[in-house]
Amino acid sequence: MAVQVSERAAYLQVGYFVDAMDSSQRWLAASIKELDPAKGVLIQFDGWSSKWNEWLSMRSSRLAPFRRHSRGYGGQQSIALREWTFNSEEVTKAAEVLDKAIAGDLTGFPTAYDVTQWFRGHLFTLVDNLLGLDYESESQVQLVLPFFEKTLAFGVKWLQEMPTKYMGIYQNLTTPEAYLTDKDCAYAEIWPELFRTVERLFGSEVRLLPFFKSDHLIGNKDLRTDSEASNPPLIDLLIGKFETLGGFSAILRLLADAEV
Numbered sequence: 250m251a252v253q254v255s256e257r258a259a260y261l262q263v264g265y266f267v268d269a270m271d272s273s274q275r276w277l278a279a280s281i282k283e284l285d286p287a288k289g290v291l292i293q294f295d296g297w298s299s300k301w302n303e304w305l306s307m308r309s310s311r312l313a314p315f316r317r318h319s320r321g322y323g324g325q326q327s328i329a330l331r332e333w334t335f336n337s338e339e340v341t342k343a344a345e346v347l348d349k350a351i352a353g354d355l356t357g358f359p360t361a362y363d364v365t366q367w368f369r370g371h372l373f374t375l376v377d378n379l380l381g382l383d384y385e386s387e388s389q390v391q392l393v394l395p396f397f398e399k400t401l402a403f404g405v406k407w408l409q410e411m412p413t414k415y416m417g418i419y420q421n422l423t424t425p426e427a428y429l430t431d432k433d434c435a436y437a438e439i440w441p442e443l444f445r446t447v448e449r450l451f452g453s454e455v456r457l458l459p460f461f462k463s464d465h466l467i468g469n470k471d472l473r474t475d476s477e478a479s480n481p482p483l484i485d486l487l488i489g490k491f492e493t494l495g496g497f498s499a500i501l502r503l504l505a506d507a508e509v
Contacts, residue, residue: 257307260314261290266370268319270311276318296324314429316369320441333378337392343375344396347403361435368439376446380457387466397450401491404447408499452484
């Protein structure tokens, strides 16, 4: 069932992520920059220059609620172009949200759509931005590293509880709009971006390696580059953290359950 025009006000708000179809008929994540009663909605495709910004009618069939069609990152492959600068307060606040989520507290999200906006939009792009940043100070790295570890801790907790989310995932498959109104369905449906984020924290994307090249900024002899190591030390550290938290065990249990 398509979202009616009268219902669009719920997801057409300045600052929100939204799905938008580009000129090649690809559904991509975008952000809403402006709203104008006459012009409509000014959107910027995530990861693309503002020269591709476009005004679309609020009735346009090229607009849809965030993550109705898009998955993950659809921007430029060499570098994500965003109007973003490093802000330690943003990282700290995101860590606090993750702490509550790990404890099972989602009360900070008034609606199901807020869950989607934060986990599949804000968290996903924040990690992307932080991994792609060229770090110049140890203090920045020392703030971001624990945040990445907390992101992995959240990912492991979500994986461990994944069997309890099967019903929500199934409901999203049979009723594609369920994630817009049901908070449990929205939380169950964060898996595409969550899994991709975990992969990225293991150094899976060349575009997002700058953080891992900042090993030398940390005054810890255990992180000094080992010429015989296959990975940068920070990648090994995060992979080790994931293992210590029980991440790989959780994946193996899920695979075993799938074979039953």
